[in-house]
Amino acid sequence: MLIDFFLSLKQHGLPVxxxxxxxxxxxxxxxxxHGSVDDFYHLSRICLVxxxxxxxxxxxxxxxxxxGVESLAAVLPADIPEEWLKKLAERLLTEExxxxxxxxxGWDKLMxxxxxxxxxxxxxxxGGSKWIGTAGTSPFGAYGYNPEGIRIGQEGSRNRSAVxxxxxxxxxxxxxxxxxxxxxxxxALRRLRKFAREGAEEELDMDxxxxxxxxxxxxxxxxxxxxxxxxxxxxxxxxxxxxxDDYVHRCEELFSACKTEFKHLEYFYFHNFIYxxxxxxxxxxxxxxxxxxxxxxxxxxxxxxxIVGDATMSPYEILQPGGSVEHWNDExxxxxxKRLTDLYRRAxxxxxxxxxxxxxxxxxxxVRELMEDRMFPMTVKGLGEGMKALR
Amino acid sequence: MKFTGSxxxxxxxxxxxAVNAAVTLQRPxxxxxxxxxxxxxxxxxxxxxxxxxxxQWHIKSTTKAQQGLYEYDAVSRLRDSQLGEEKVKDxxxxxxxxxxxxxxxxxxxxxxxxxxxxxxDIEFPNDLLRELDRMEFYCYETRExxxxxHRPIIFITSNNEKELPDAFLRRCFxxxxxxxxxxxxxxxxxxxxxxxxxxxxxxxxxxxxxxREMPGLKKKPSTSELLDWIKLLVAEDIPPEALKSGDTNKLxxxxxxxxxxxxxxxxxxxxxxxxxKRNR
Numbered sequence: 001m002l003i004d005f006f007l008s009l010k011q012h013g014l015p016v017x018x019x020x021x022x023x024x025x026x027x028x029x030x031x032x033x034h035g036s037v038d039d040f041y042h043l044s045r046i047c048l049v050x051x052x053x054x055x056x057x058x059x060x061x062x063x064x065x066x067x068g069v070e071s072l073a074a075v076l077p078a079d080i081p082e083e084w085l086k087k088l089a090e091r092l093l094t095e096e097x098x099x100x101x102x103x104x105x106g107w108d109k110l111m112x113x114x115x116x117x118x119x120x121x122x123x124x125x126x127g128g129s130k131w132i133g134t135a136g137t138s139p140f141g142a143y144g145y146n147p148e149g150i151r152i153g154q155e156g157s158r159n160r161s162a163v164x165x166x167x168x169x170x171x172x173x174x175x176x177x178x179x180x181x182x183x184x185x186x187x188a189l190r191r192l193r194k195f196a197r198e199g200a201e202e203e204l205d206m207d208x209x210x211x212x213x214x215x216x217x218x219x220x221x222x223x224x225x226x227x228x229x230x231x232x233x234x235x236x237x238x239x240x241x242x243x244x245d246d247y248v249h250r251c252e253e254l255f256s257a258c259k260t261e262f263k264h265l266e267y268f269y270f271h272n273f274i275y276x277x278x279x280x281x282x283x284x285x286x287x288x289x290x291x292x293x294x295x296x297x298x299x300x301x302x303x304x305x306x307i308v309g310d311a312t313m314s315p316y317e318i319l320q321p322g323g324s325v326e327h328w329n330d331e332x333x334x335x336x337x338k339r340l341t342d343l344y345r346r347a348x349x350x351x352x353x354x355x356x357x358x359x360x361x362x363x364x365x366x367v368r369e370l371m372e373d374r375m376f377p378m379t380v381k382g383l384g385e386g387m388k389a390l391r
Numbered sequence: 392m393k394f395t396g397s398x399x400x401x402x403x404x405x406x407x408x409a410v411n412a413a414v415t416l417q418r419p420x421x422x423x424x425x426x427x428x429x430x431x432x433x434x435x436x437x438x439x440x441x442x443x444x445x446x447q448w449h450i451k452s453t454t455k456a457q458q459g460l461y462e463y464d465a466v467s468r469l470r471d472s473q474l475g476e477e478k479v480k481d482x483x484x485x486x487x488x489x490x491x492x493x494x495x496x497x498x499x500x501x502x503x504x505x506x507x508x509x510x511x512d513i514e515f516p517n518d519l520l521r522e523l524d525r526m527e528f529y530c531y532e533t534r535e536x537x538x539x540x541h542r543p544i545i546f547i548t549s550n551n552e553k554e555l556p557d558a559f560l561r562r563c564f565x566x567x568x569x570x571x572x573x574x575x576x577x578x579x580x581x582x583x584x585x586x587x588x589x590x591x592x593x594x595x596x597x598x599x600x601x602x603r604e605m606p607g608l609k610k611k612p613s614t615s616e617l618l619d620w621i622k623l624l625v626a627e628d629i630p631p632e633a634l635k636s637g638d639t640n641k642l643x644x645x646x647x648x649x650x651x652x653x654x655x656x657x658x659x660x661x662x663x664x665x666x667x668k669r670n671r
Binding site: 017019020023026027030032033039042046047049050051052204206210213218219220222227 | 404405408409411412415416418421423453465466469470472473555557560561562563564565566567
C-alpha cells in the first residue's frame, strides 16, 4: 500500500527518492506515530518533501490518494448515511462519465454557467450532473471529476470539527512559478555568482606559504592571497512606462534584488525599445540622457546584459527608422539591439508578460528572434533558466 | 525520550513529530522558516528538555566544511620546527578539533546545531554528506577514522538564501516552521510574559497582525520582533488604551521601531496611517 502511495507521489511530479521512502518506512517501524492519518500526513511530509515549494503539490497528491481511506475511518463508529454516500459517489464514477464531463466547454462558458446556476440553485445538492454541490460531475463544487471544474471551498466533512490538514492547502503560496518575492529572485540571481580573487591580500595562502618556506630552506615565509569576491558584472536595461505599468511592482522587486546581489551593476532605463539614448534617472529622463554608444564603449564585453521589458509594441517601433513613439530615431531598433547583442554575447531578455501570451504578440516574436530565443518569463523558473543562459 | 515542547518554547504538533522522528531515527533535522520564528531556539530547547549538552556551529559565508571537523595548523608547526620545539614531532599537537569532531567523540549523546547552513558556500552541504550519513570521517594528518560514539541529534537551520543540494536533503528530515497563527502566538506570548495584562496583550496582538497583513512590507515583523516589542511596551508601562486604533491622534503604535526594521517600511507605514487619518 505504501509503495502505491510513493509511486503516486512520483506521478504527481514530486522529487521523491527511494532513500527517503525507506526512511519513512523505518520511522513507521520504530513507531514514531500511532495510527492517525494526520500524523501520517506530517511524518510522510517530513520524510519525503524537502522544499516548501513542493508542499502544495504534496497536499494535492496526498488528498488524491487518501480520499477514500480517510472517509472510511470517519464513518466506522455510528452515523453512516451522509458521509458515506458523499464520498462513495465520487469513487463510483466510471471513466466514461469522466470523459463526458470534459466535453462541457471552455473556461468562459464555465464561468457563465456558474453564474446562472448559482442564481437558480437553492439548498444543498449532492451528485447529479448539473447542480453545484460535492462529488457530482457538474463542473462546479469540489471533489468532483470535471477537469475544468471551478473549486468552491472544499471543506472538511460535517461530522468532524476540523478541516483536513492537507485539504487546507496552506502552502499554495509557496508553489513556484507563482510567487516571485525579492528573496526568490535573489536566489535565482545567485546562480550567476562567479568568484574570483582580486584586491587586497588578506587571506593566508597555505600552499604558497609551504612552498616558499621550503624554498627558503625551512625558514617560515608567509604568503597571502586576496579574499574571494563575486565578480560578475551586470548591465541592466529596464523598460519603463506605458505598457510596463502593470509590472512595475515585480520589476521593482527584481531591481532591488539585483542591486543587493551584484556589486558591479549598471542600470539604465528605456521606453518600449532601445534607441540612441537611454537614461538613468527616470525623473530627469529628458534632461539627463546617456548616449547608448557611450554606454557600449564604457562597459566592456565582460558585462552580462539583462534587458527587462514586455516587448509589446507596434512592430514599426522595431523595424522602421522613426518608428519610436516618442521621438525621431534615425536608426531602427533592430540595429541598436544588434549592436548590444554583438558586444555583449551573454545577453538575455526577461519578459514579465506570461509566457502563454507570447505567441499572440508579433513584436514579442520578433524580439525573441533577435535575441536568438534567449527570452525568459519573469518567474522563478524563468529567471533560473535565464541565469543559466548567462553563465 | 520524547520532546513535548518546554516551559518557554511552544512547539506545534507537527514540529514535535518532526523532532521526535529525528531523535528516534538519529537523522539530522533540517529546519526552515521565516526569520525570527525560533529555528535556532529549537535546538537549545530540545537540548534542555532532553537534558543533553548542546554544541553549536554557526556558519558564515567563509566557513568551510573542514573547519567543522578539524583544522591543521601548519604555520605554527613550521614555526615550532624552526625553534626546535619537542612537540613538533607529534602532528596531533597541531590539529584543533572542530565542532563535529567534539560532538562525535563526546561520551554521551549531544545535540548539535548547525546554524544557518545556507550562508556558506554552495558546496558546503555536499562536503558533509558522509559525515552526516555515517557519522564518521577520516583525518588525513593522523591517519585515523573518527567515528561517532553516540550519533548526535543534529539540527540544521536554513533561511533559504541558497538552495541546498538534493543529495544533502535526502539525508535529512525536513520541517518548515510556519508563521504561528493567532492561537499559537497567544501561547507563545503567554509563555514569555506570564503576568501580562490581558487587555494589553489583546491590543498588541491586534496591532501586530494588522501590520503583518499590510501589503507591500519588505520585511514582515516576526515572532521574535513581537516579543521584543511587548517587552518594550511593558518596560515603558504603556496602557492598552494607547494601542487602540480608535484613537485618531495616536494612530501610529508606540515603539513601532521594534516591529519595522526597514526605513522604507516605516515610511510606507507612516504614509498609510496618514492616509487613513485623512479619510476619517
